[in-house]
Amino acid sequence: MMTSNKPYFIRALYDWILDNNCTPYIVVDATLPYVDVPEKFIMEGRIILNVLPSAVNNLILGDEWISFSARFSGIVHEINFPVGAVAAIYAQENGEGMGFQTEALPDDYFVDMMQITPISNTKKSKPHFDIIESDDNQTSAHNKETSPIEGQSEKDSPSKINKDKAKSKKPSLTIIK
Secondary structure (H helix, E strand, O other): OOHHHHHHHHHEEEHHHHHHHOEEEEEEEOOOOEEEEEEEEEOEEEEEEOOOOOOEEEEOOOOEEEEEEEEOOEEEEEEEEEHHHHHHHOOOOOOOEEOOOOOOOOOOHHHHHHOOHHHHHOOOOOEEEEEEEOOOOOOOHHHHHOOOOOOOOHHHHHHHHHHHHHHHOEEEEEEEO
């Protein structure tokens, strides 16, 4: 099954409207769940949002969500809504644009998004940090293999410095990939 083409049309029309020196407006069905817009400005279950770059901050026209911050009556609001809630995008000056059928997110949307994937099944896992207490006899393999830099005395070498730090018995972070 292919992904929705709606977010691609929205982004393309947004760029097209801007390229023609017009103001892009997005009409959102505010009756759908997870639409986070200022309720005071909802009329007949819809809100019309000016998404001109100079009118919004941090606009993200994502594949599943649209978000930005904007001022309404001088108060900054964070706006977030699923792409499925977009009823239309058009140019304010001439009405050119496209309408869309709206749809609510499926009931299991957030359940599917929250499922944890075991690390063993991922291609790349993020590094995690472990706190390891150091003592006089313990240094990392990297530090044991490090030799003094040319021109440095033994007392200034990285391994000597790390051994001195280890004597203070402070915890340290080790990155494990």
